[in-house]
Amino acid sequence: MARNHVHEYAVNYLGRPICVCGETKPGWNPAEGIAARDAAIARVDAATDDGWKDRALEAVADCARQFPTFNSDHVWSILGDDEPNSDNRAFGAVMLKARKEKLIEPTDEFKPSNRKQVHRNPIRTWKSLVFQET
Numbered sequence: 001m002a003r004n005h006v007h008e009y010a011v012n013y014l015g016r017p018i019c020v021c022g023e024t025k026p027g028w029n030p031a032e033g034i035a036a037r038d039a040a041i042a043r044v045d046a047a048t049d050d051g052w053k054d055r056a057l058e059a060v061a062d063c064a065r066q067f068p069t070f071n072s073d074h075v076w077s078i079l080g081d082d083e084p085n086s087d088n089r090a091f092g093a094v095m096l097k098a099r100k101e102k103l104i105e106p107t108d109e110f111k112p113s114n115r116k117q118v119h120r121n122p123i124r125t126w127k128s129l130v131f132q133e134t
Helices: 030-047 050-066 072-079 090-100
Strands: 009-011 017-019 069-071 104-112 122-128
Touching (some): 050 069, 050 072, 050 122, 069 072, 069 104, 090 104
Antiparallel strands (some): 009 017, 104 122
């Protein structure tokens, strides 16, 4: 059903313009955005050291075993900020792999990061699928 109103754009929690009615900006194609995101993740993943990816995935798994919910700050506290990596954007590919391996699932919750280099930007809270209370 077509809406007969002037779109009023606001910025959502991810910094993306969205109309207050919930429609995306005219001319934007969400499928193209998803394809571009997936291609970027694949490029960064292919260019990242396999050893780093293994260590990062193990740090995510450690958090998932220890906490019912957690965020990337928790993972970086295990991994260490000084961990060498060719591109910190590779962390997204690691989280995607952890999700595909059924270790974690995303929540709708975001909190400001406590890591200085992230500048208090919001980071997702993840739910563990392998947490077992002891």
